[in-house]
Amino acid sequence: MTEPLLRIENLILRFPDPQREGGVLTALDGVSLDVAPGEILGLVGESGSGKTTLGKTALRLYEPEAGRILLHGRDIAHLSEASLRPHRRAMQMVFQDPLSSFNPRQSIATAIATPLLLHRLCPKAEVPARVLAILEEVGLPAAFAPRYPHQMSGGQLQRAAIGRALALSPELIVADEAVSKLDVSVRAQILNLLRDVQRRANLAMIFITHDLHVARFLCHRVAVMHFGKLLEIGPTEQVFGHPRHDYTKALIGTLRRPAKEGGDPP
Ligand SMILES: Nc1ncnc2c1ncn2[C@@H]1O[C@H](COP(=O)(O)OP(=O)(O)OP(=O)(O)O)[C@@H](O)[C@H]1O
Numbered sequence: 001m002t003e004p005l006l007r008i009e010n011l012i013l014r015f016p017d018p019q020r021e022g023g024v025l026t027a028l029d030g031v032s033l034d035v036a037p038g039e040i041l042g043l044v045g046e047s048g049s050g051k052t053t054l055g056k057t058a059l060r061l062y063e064p065e066a067g068r069i070l071l072h073g074r075d076i077a078h079l080s081e082a083s084l085r086p087h088r089r090a091m092q093m094v095f096q097d098p099l100s101s102f103n104p105r106q107s108i109a110t111a112i113a114t115p116l117l118l119h120r121l122c123p124k125a126e127v128p129a130r131v132l133a134i135l136e137e138v139g140l141p142a143a144f145a146p147r148y149p150h151q152m153s154g155g156q157l158q159r160a161a162i163g164r165a166l167a168l169s170p171e172l173i174v175a176d177e178a179v180s181k182l183d184v185s186v187r188a189q190i191l192n193l194l195r196d197v198q199r200r201a202n203l204a205m206i207f208i209t210h211d212l213h214v215a216r217f218l219c220h221r222v223a224v225m226h227f228g229k230l231l232e233i234g235p236t237e238q239v240f241g242h243p244r245h246d247y248t249k250a251l252i253g254t255l256r257r258p259a260k261e262g263g264d265p266p
């Protein structure tokens with residue numbers, strides 16, 4: 001068994017409850033899971049079940065109240081921002097809305113170049129060539145380099161967002177509803193791109209989605225969240241074919257079309 005890249009143990013995270021003065025809302029209620037190098041783990045569950053909170057906490061965009069986040073065996077759950085810095089590069093996030101994750105006044109080339117320079121990943125003179133190579137990797141011709149976010153479609157921007165994350169050679173990407181805002185016609189292209197880059201770089205990915213067809217197409221294992229808890233986790237075909245919990249059965253009850261590994265994306 002390969003050592004996990006990421007191991008999460010008994011994570012607890014609460015937010016203040018806007019409905020009740022002084023009340024708290026338990027967004028993560030003792031969540032534990034592993035992600036292996038090169039694995040795509042799907043995170044499914046209804047709205048408010050804690051998927052985004054879990055993804056952000058795994059990347060230490062939130063600090064958990066309790067529990068451990070082991071990255072290569074090192075607990076990063078309570079590291080200071082300064083101590084986290086060397087780990088940040090290894091963990092990237094791709095969001096639902098690519099437009100809001102880009103600075104409107106920055107060209108795509110600058111948006112990709114900035115983290116390269118910040119993390120000193122590439123000598124300054126080589127940055128323009130590196131940016132073009134990254135664009136090519138995500139299927140964007142060089143002509144896109146000088147463009148601004150508003151001059152690009154949602155699908156093109158999501159390609160650029162994936163490129164910006166890849167530029168840092170991460171080991172883990174959390175993709176949060178990364179295709180759900182896109183037109184149906186480009187969703188499959190972006191899903192294929194995610195799968196290709198994941199395979200090429202042996203990236204681990206936590207893929208958060210409402211769409212069970214997408215989860216079944218893309219993910220090696222699937223975890224089902226419900227009210228801040230992990231209800232079940234297992235190989236994709238096992239969870240879809242033989243769900244253990246009634247909740248999972250109800251959730252996948254709407255799924256009819258079988259999807260096979262290597263098949264066409266939904
Ligand atoms: N920054 C925050 N401040 C306060 N409460 C929050 C915050 N983020 C999430 N919550 C609450 O935590 C719970 C889990 O939210 P979360 O966004 O993680 O769910 P989700 O599964 O990603 O939902 P969706 O599918 O709608 O994106 C919800 O009750 C939500 O209202």
Ligand SMILES: [Mg+2]
Nearest residue numbers: 051052053176
């Ligand atoms: Mg969410």
